[in-house]
Amino acid sequence: MFDNSRFAHYNDCRREWGGIAVDLMQKLAILGESARYDVSCSTSGVVRDNGGQGVGNASLGGICHTWTEDGRCVSLLKVLLTNHCRYDCAYCLNRCSNDIRRAAFSPRELSDLTLAFYRRNYIEGLFLSSGVLVSPDHTTELMIQTLRLLRGEGRFRGYIHAKAIPGTSAGLLEQLGFLADRVSVNIEQCTPAGLRLLAPQKTELAIAAPMRFLTGRLAESREELVRYRHAAPFAPAGQSTQVIVGASPERDLQVLTMAQHLYRNYQLKRVYYSAYIPVNQDHRLPALTQPPPLLREHRLYQADWLLRFYRFDVTELLGTDNPDLDLDMDPKCAWALRHLDRFPVEVNEADYETLLRVPGIGVRSARKIVAARRLQRLSLEDLKPFNIVLRRAGCFITCNGKLAASRLPDETTLRRLMTDRAGTARLAPAQISLEDLGYVCPA
Amino acid sequence: MFVLHEPTFDGLLSAFAWCLRRKEVSPVFFADTDQPVLLPVQPVAAEPGIRALFQRHFGRRLGDAAGKAVLETVYTAYLSEQDGLSAHLYRYLYLALDMKKDPGALLQDRSVAAVVQAARRAGGQAHQYLGLLRFRLVHDQLYMAEFAPDCHVLPLILPHFTDRLSDQPFVICDRRRHLAAWYRPGRGCSLHLLLDPEQEIASAGALPALPGPSESGSRDEGSDFEQLWQLYLTRLAIPERRNRKLQIANMPKKYWRYLTENPLAAQIQDKQKGASGQKPGSALLTS
Numbered sequence: 001m002f003d004n005s006r007f008a009h010y011n012d013c014r015r016e017w018g019g020i021a022v023d024l025m026q027k028l029a030i031l032g033e034s035a036r037y038d039v040s041c042s043t044s045g046v047v048r049d050n051g052g053q054g055v056g057n058a059s060l061g062g063i064c065h066t067w068t069e070d071g072r073c074v075s076l077l078k079v080l081l082t083n084h085c086r087y088d089c090a091y092c093l094n095r096c097s098n099d100i101r102r103a104a105f106s107p108r109e110l111s112d113l114t115l116a117f118y119r120r121n122y123i124e125g126l127f128l129s130s131g132v133l134v135s136p137d138h139t140t141e142l143m144i145q146t147l148r149l150l151r152g153e154g155r156f157r158g159y160i161h162a163k164a165i166p167g168t169s170a171g172l173l174e175q176l177g178f179l180a181d182r183v184s185v186n187i188e189q190c191t192p193a194g195l196r197l198l199a200p201q202k203t204e205l206a207i208a209a210p211m212r213f214l215t216g217r218l219a220e221s222r223e224e225l226v227r228y229r230h231a232a233p234f235a236p237a238g239q240s241t242q243v244i245v246g247a248s249p250e251r252d253l254q255v256l257t258m259a260q261h262l263y264r265n266y267q268l269k270r271v272y273y274s275a276y277i278p279v280n281q282d283h284r285l286p287a288l289t290q291p292p293p294l295l296r297e298h299r300l301y302q303a304d305w306l307l308r309f310y311r312f313d314v315t316e317l318l319g320t321d322n323p324d325l326d327l328d329m330d331p332k333c334a335w336a337l338r339h340l341d342r343f344p345v346e347v348n349e350a351d352y353e354t355l356l357r358v359p360g361i362g363v364r365s366a367r368k369i370v371a372a373r374r375l376q377r378l379s380l381e382d383l384k385p386f387n388i389v390l391r392r393a394g395c396f397i398t399c400n401g402k403l404a405a406s407r408l409p410d411e412t413t414l415r416r417l418m419t420d421r422a423g424t425a426r427l428a429p430a431q432i433s434l435e436d437l438g439y440v441c442p443a
Numbered sequence: 444m445f446v447l448h449e450p451t452f453d454g455l456l457s458a459f460a461w462c463l464r465r466k467e468v469s470p471v472f473f474a475d476t477d478q479p480v481l482l483p484v485q486p487v488a489a490e491p492g493i494r495a496l497f498q499r500h501f502g503r504r505l506g507d508a509a510g511k512a513v514l515e516t517v518y519t520a521y522l523s524e525q526d527g528l529s530a531h532l533y534r535y536l537y538l539a540l541d542m543k544k545d546p547g548a549l550l551q552d553r554s555v556a557a558v559v560q561a562a563r564r565a566g567g568q569a570h571q572y573l574g575l576l577r578f579r580l581v582h583d584q585l586y587m588a589e590f591a592p593d594c595h596v597l598p599l600i601l602p603h604f605t606d607r608l609s610d611q612p613f614v615i616c617d618r619r620r621h622l623a624a625w626y627r628p629g630r631g632c633s634l635h636l637l638l639d640p641e642q643e644i645a646s647a648g649a650l651p652a653l654p655g656p657s658e659s660g661s662r663d664e665g666s667d668f669e670q671l672w673q674l675y676l677t678r679l680a681i682p683e684r685r686n687r688k689l690q691i692a693n694m695p696k697k698y699w700r701y702l703t704e705n706p707l708a709a710q711i712q713d714k715q716k717g718a719s720g721q722k723p724g725s726a727l728l729t730s
Contacts, residue, residue, distance in 0.1 A: 024667075024671070025670070025671060025674060028671055028674060028675050028678075029674055029675075029678050032674075032675045032678040032679050033678040033679075035679075036678070036679050036680070036681055037681070049606060050606045050607055050609045052609050054610065055607070055608060055609070055610055055611065056607055057603075057606050057607045059573070059603075061570075063570070063573045063574045064574050064693070065574040065575070066574070066575070066676065066694065066702070066704060067689075067690045067693045067694045068676055068679050068680035068690065069677075069680040069685055069686075069687060069690055070680045070681050070682075070684035070685050070686055070689075070690075071684070071686040071687075071688075071689025071690045071692075071693065072680075072681075072684070073693065074676065074679065075574070077675075078679065113671070116668050117668065117671075117672065119578065119586065119608065119611060120577060120578045120579065120580075120586070120668060120672075120703070121574075121576050121577055121578050121588070121604075122577070122668075122672050122703070124574070158607075277681060277683045277684070291683075292683055292684070294684065368548065368550060371548035372548050372549060372550050372551060374548070375542075375548060375549050375551075376549065376551050378551060379551075382550070382551040384556075385550040385556040385559070385560065386550060
């Protein structure tokens with residue numbers, strides 16, 4: 001039975017750790033604020049029943065628990081173990097040369113806080129990252145200690161996402177992977193030059209080595225699970241990474257080529273793109289007054305979706321003659337406008353891959369169309385329950401030979417039609433969701 | 444054919460069974476709580492074990508997986524409590540038996556589209572509440588959550604919470620339907636009717652006394668955690684990315700009432716403190 005009295009000490013919680021005395025509230029304020037630039041908050045990809053063995057389970061599709069004022073979903077308690085850091089990365093709020101308040105959770109504090117939040121259904125689990133205290137290995141040991149308390153003493157079976165610090169040894173990564181559901185290593189910059197310029201203490205090797213180790217270990221774990229059903233799974237939700245865009249002069253082509261490489265060769269579950277928000281005054285970085293490239297970040301996510309779910313190749317979206325995504329319209333519309341000779345397509349006959357490439361038709365809609373037309377041919381009037389964005393798709397499809405639009409628009413009109421709200425609002429770009437643009441997020 | 448059934452899912456299923464046996468193509472269903480009908484009606488009583496009967500029958504005709512999927516869709520759509528859905532639900536079942544497969548893909552059919560849409564609505568809302576339900580400690584060991592969903596999602600979310608919080612006694616109160624589900628470790632879950640807002644319980648005082656319907660900001664016995672959570676959320680938001688419209692689009696205001704972190708309350712609090720130039724949530728740090 002859960003014993004609530006264990007948490008009584010929070011009412012008089014003044015602790016000292018890492019040489020700094022701050023109460024729990026201040027620690028949470030400092031370490032939550034320090035962690036807010038980490039983008040990932042996904043909890044999908046792993047299913048685990050409670051099985052009467054403690055508290056918590058994991059849901060395959062992930063669950064969002066709330067949304068902050070910036071519109072981002074919160075499903076995990078996203079904090080740093082400490083914001084003390086010996087590195088001096090130009091873009092980072094927590095770099096050692098910044099004069100900011102520093103704090104650190106003790107492993108038990110963080111473990112108890114996670115459980116208390118979880119029991120109130122505030123969160124789906126823990127996202128644990130950290131500044132580099134003493135060394136990558138030392139920091140990872142503290143993280144492992146926290147996760148052991150949670151998984152062991154706390155009997156916690158909820159979701160855990162752990163950040164692997166570049167330069168951590170393989171043995172510790174192995175331990176981390178058996179405690180967490182997802183492990184991620186931040187690439188931060190997509191070009192070696194950008195990394196050398198902005199994070200001189202991090203090397204390509206220090207970042208690539210843990211990623212390679214995780215990829216190999218994940219493959220081994222999958223094989224083990226085929227042979228032995230009860231083998232302990234290693235990071236069952238896989239690995240992900242994050243890259244900052246807009247801090248160095250990289251092109252979208254470079255960013256997406258790297259993302260595709262990671263998806264194909266490292267079997268990454270997600271690459272997160274983070275629009276650089278100027279937090280530091282530094283001659284190597286854009287000026288503090290420059291607004292974050294939120295619309296570019298949004299287009300990169302759209303293109304990323306095309307790579308992962310719509311069977312596009314990066315060379316189809318971008319090339320050396322157009323190395324950046326069109327900010328006025330989503331990448332699929334831009335691709336369709338460059339390939340007008342392939343349209344219109346007949347909804348009743350086009351194969352699944354072709355349907356996926358029609359602007360306004362998402363993965364779910366395409367699947368529904370393929371399933372429905374096996375039973376009965378579709379007419380234009382039938383398309384409403386299929387969640388198709390007809391404003392866009394109407395220009396690219398026919399149903400029983402009939403065009404949805406009265407006539408096929410010329411390229412200029414099409415371009416105007418395809419320019420979405422985000423494109424027309426370019427002068428005052430705002431973050432918008434994929435769903436705003438008619439994308440249906442696949443499960 | 445006009446069929447009168449009991450106002451429960453079992454009652455409706457029994458009416459469906461009665462019509463399916465007679466191969467009725469388009470019967471009209473009335474729950475016996477509806478307005479009196481000035482037409483000759485056929486009353487059908489709820490049959491005991493009707494759900495098991497449907498499961499067996501649909502399993503035989505469609506295969507176990509498809510049969511289960513059809514009945515789940517129908518049940519979830521029923522829980523959306525949408526008016527005028529009974530005829531569509533009947534046609535959905537009729538089509539399933541006729542086609543010998545799950546008709547869910549046949550969205551060209553008006554009834555199938557209506558059932559799938561209703562099921563999606565109830566299922567979607569249940570999924571939202573898996574994240575947006577908030578528990579607070581009301582007694583030594585008892586946690587309580589309140590909500591007032593549009594659809595009757597309590598039966599859909601209960602299995603999730605009884606599995607997740609299997610070692611923790613809790614009560615989930617549906618304030619719209621005056622229902623409470625009480626879970627006790629090792630003793631399973633029981634449903635109780637909340638007779639009045641003063642939380643009197645119909646079933647002979649079995650449920651411990653609970654606080655009445657509350658607005659957000661209600662105090663948890665370990666209220667430090669409520670404050671910690673509110674503070675954490677104010678600090679997690681990135682001011683440069685502030686986008687209230689997106690927040691509201693993802694989390695419509697109808698969900699805010701019972702949230703610990705009611706965004707409206709936080710907004711008012713920050714406005715009050717804004718004049719003094721404090722950071723969002725800084726009031727919490729000094730309290």
